Structure formats: structure tokens, C-alpha cells
Amino acid sequence: MATAAQALLHTHRRRALDDLTEALADSAHRRGDELLAVLAEEEPSAVCRAVDRWAHDERPARRVAAVAYGLRAAPHVRTEDGRELLRYAALALLARPADCTLHGGALALLVRDPRTRSRHLPQALARFGEGDPQVPASALATALASHPEPVLEAFQARLRRPGPDVGEVLRTLADVTTPALARRVATLVREVVELRPETADHVAAYVERRLEQGLASRAVLLPLVGGLLDGGPPEVRVALTTVLAAPGGAESGPLRHELLGLLLGRERDPAVLVALLCAAADGARHSGEQHTRELVRRAGLLLVRTPDGATRFDQALVELGRRVPGFAPLVARWLTREPEAWAAVVGPSTRRMIENLAGVVRVPA
The missing domain is CATH 1.25.40 (Serine Threonine Protein Phosphatase 5, Tetratricopeptide repeat)
Structure with missing residues (x-):
């Protein structure tokens, strides 16, 4: 029911946007919060108006909403009117000493605004340095x-x-x-x-x-x-x-x-080369067979230079054959088509295990 109501509200949102933002803020429902987040991106002007109202509201919950949705809307604001509304909202919040927990978000809004950036950047940087979660890195990046x-x-x-x-x-x-x-x-x-x-x-x-x-x-x-x-x-x-x-x-x-x-x-580090092998197997479906084959073979040739590396390669190949759908049949096909090319890389016991995992009759030794 909540999802259907959310879709309906979103479809008809342009009929009375200011009333809609107030109704959503009143709802105190997760779906309402989600729709407000969407409106912050798609209708930032309406959300900026709401933020300005909420920043001057005597209800603490409304002022919290002003910071939350002001920060959401700010990256999408393209008009001076919108920036002005956010600017006044942020200044109103800063003027309330009791709302000190909201000051980080207000400073972030002011740093995004070229008109107020220089004045408020030092405070915002100090808050950011203290780990204030309401001063996002994205706000500072604008400066x-x-x-x-x-x-x-x-x-x-x-x-x-x-x-x-x-x-x-x-x-x-x-x-x-x-x-x-x-x-x-x-x-x-x-x-x-x-x-x-x-x-x-x-x-x-x-x-x-x-x-x-x-x-x-x-x-x-x-x-x-x-x-x-x-x-x-x-x-x-x-x-x-x-x-x-x-x-x-x-x-x-x-x-x-x-x-x-x-x-x-x-x-040459075996751990890194095994990571290469795993990434090649995991991405095989999207990378294509030729690219995957080349990476697997290159990783194998580098690993089998040492006994430890050869053991790791065999173990990883079998484990990936079990874990990654379609990988064992892929390797089995390579071994069947080019037995000489793989002879120095894949040992006989590993070949048999790949054969079993792939469900083929025989992989040439």
C-alpha cells in the first residue's frame, strides 16, 4: 500500500508541491522520506522552499528535516532563487545556538554557495576535521x-x-x-x-x-x-x-x-597473481572468452615458476571451477582445444577435477 501511494504521489506531485512536501514531512514514514529524497533531485525548487520554511519552524523535527533535505537538494539547484533560499535557511539555523548539532549541515550548505563560501569555509573545515557527519566531503569539494x-x-x-x-x-x-x-x-x-x-x-x-x-x-x-x-x-x-x-x-x-x-x-607475488586469476574468472561472463583465457594463462605461467605458486594456481583453478558458474566448462574447453599450450600450466590431477566439475567425458592429459 505504501509503495502504491508513493507512486501515486510522485505521479501527481506537480499539482501542489508545497502541500505535498508538508504532507510528506508530517507523515514521518520511510516512504515519505524516500519520496522527499526523489523530489530533492527532480523538484529542487520546491524542496528549497520547504527547507526555508522548515529552517524557521519552531518544531525541532522540521529544522532537522531542513538540514537533511537542504543537503540533498543543494547539488541539484541551478537557480539563484534556490541558492538564496538555502542560504537564508542555513543562516537561520546557524543563528540558533541550541541547534548546534545542525550547524555542520548549515555550514555545508553555505560552503556550496559561492556568495558565503569564504566566510564560512574555516568553520566547515573545522567541523569536517572533527568528523561531523553533516559536513559531507562533496560539499567541501565544491570549494x-x-x-x-x-x-x-x-x-x-x-x-x-x-x-x-x-x-x-x-x-x-x-x-x-x-x-x-x-x-x-x-x-x-x-x-x-x-x-x-x-x-x-x-x-x-x-x-x-x-x-x-x-x-x-x-x-x-x-x-x-x-x-x-x-x-x-x-x-x-x-x-x-x-x-x-x-x-x-x-x-x-x-x-x-x-x-x-x-x-x-x-x-610475481603469488597472492596478487591468484587475485588476478579470481578476478578473471569472476568477470568471464562480461569480459569474453579470449580475454579471460589470456589472463588465466598468464597468471598460470607466472605462478608455476615456483612449487608454491603452482600449488596455489591448481587450488584456485579448482575452487573457481566450483564457485563461478560456467568457469569449469570454459577451462575444460581450453584444455581440450589446446592441450600442448596448457600442459606446463595445469597438472594432471587438476585437469581431472576440472573435467569432473565441467561434466565432460575427458580432458586430454
Whole structure:
């Protein structure tokens, strides 16, 4: 019933938007919150009007809503009228000392506004540095072009400190594409992952996001990823390998292939090469058979140079054959078509296990 009502409200929302936003705020229902979030994107002017009303409302819950939906609407506001409403709402909230828990969000709104940014940026940076969740990284990122030094310093300090928001900060920084700023961000990213290797997955996600921006990110990613592949901690190289061997979108293909070539030319750590094998198997359905075969064979040739590596390769191949649908038949087909090419890579017992998993009669030994 709630879903049907949500769809109905969304369909007819233009009939009385101000009444609708008030009714949704009154509902205190999860679906109402979801629809308000949609309206913040699709009808930001109406939500800005609501935020202005709520910021001046004597009911605390309304002022909380003003911050929450002001922050949601702000990235989608394109008119001076909308920015003005958010500006006045934020200033009204700051004028209430008792609402100190809302001041971080109000400052974030003011930092997004070019007219009030310079005055309120120091306070916003201080709040961000203290870990205030209402000052999102995306709000500060809007000030990077005009105030690069203090904003980058704030991001650097936040990333150096353990906390749950590293991923959010790096996702935001991945969208910084101005060449000069992007290079400085890349330096910051390398510094944080070398200082805190446990951020490897977040840094890999940053690389993934930048890869999908295409060759425009090559000047930044080539030295960053190349440097990390050459001397970064093993867990960082594992995380990067998983990203580089993933299928990705069409825009990322050429750069992903180039960086993968760097990896294959340098990497000898069995843990990283097994990660390459796993990523190839997991992405086989989308990467295509030829690409998958090449990655699996290259990983195998590098791993079998040592007894430990050969054992790991066999174990991983069988485990992936069990876990990844369609992978065992794929490998069995390669072994059948090119037995000589795979003879030095896949041992007899592993071949038999692949045969059993694939359900084929025989894989040539």
C-alpha cells in the first residue's frame, strides 16, 4: 500500500508541491522520506522552499528535516532563487545556538554557495576535521577550485585518521577532474594508502571510478597505479589487481588494458597473481572468452615458476571451477582445444577435477 501511494504521489506531485512536501514531512514514514529524497533531485525548487520554511519552524523535527533535505537538494539547484533560499535557511539555523548539532549541515550548505563560501569555509573545515557527519566531503569539494590549499589539507587530515568515511572521501575526490587538482589528489591518495594499507579497497574503488572516466584520467592514473604496482604493499596490489582485471565499461577499456600490462610485466607475488586469476574468472561472463583465457594463462605461467605458486594456481583453478558458474566448462574447453599450450600450466590431477566439475567425458592429459 505504501509503495502504491508513493507512486501515486510522485505521479501527481506537480499539482501542489508545497502541500505535498508538508504532507510528506508530517507523515514521518520511510516512504515519505524516500519520496522527499526523489523530489530533492527532480523538484529542487520546491524542496528549497520547504527547507526555508522548515529552517524557521519552531518544531525541532522540521529544522532537522531542513538540514537533511537542504543537503540533498543543494547539488541539484541551478537557480539563484534556490541558492538564496538555502542560504537564508542555513543562516537561520546557524543563528540558533541550541541547534548546534545542525550547524555542520548549515555550514555545508553555505560552503556550496559561492556568495558565503569564504566566510564560512574555516568553520566547515573545522567541523569536517572533527568528523561531523553533516559536513559531507562533496560539499567541501565544491570549494576546491577557489580554496585548494585548506580544502586539500582538510581531506588529507581526514584520510590519515581511521574512520568509516574514507570511502566517501575518496569517492568524492575521484570526481575531481581538473588536471592540476587531480594530480594533487593522486599524490594524497598514494600517501594515504602507503600510510594506511588497510584503505586498499577504498583506494582501488577510487581507481575504478577514475578508470570509468576514460583516457582523460590517464595522466593521473598511470603514475599513481604504476607506482603502487611497483612498490606498494601486497594488499594494495591485490586490491588494484581485482579492479584492473575486472571487465569495466567501454570507456575504461584501453587504460585498464594498459595498466594491466604493467601489472603482468612486474608482478610475481603469488597472492596478487591468484587475485588476478579470481578476478578473471569472476568477470568471464562480461569480459569474453579470449580475454579471460589470456589472463588465466598468464597468471598460470607466472605462478608455476615456483612449487608454491603452482600449488596455489591448481587450488584456485579448482575452487573457481566450483564457485563461478560456467568457469569449469570454459577451462575444460581450453584444455581440450589446446592441450600442448596448457600442459606446463595445469597438472594432471587438476585437469581431472576440472573435467569432473565441467561434466565432460575427458580432458586430454
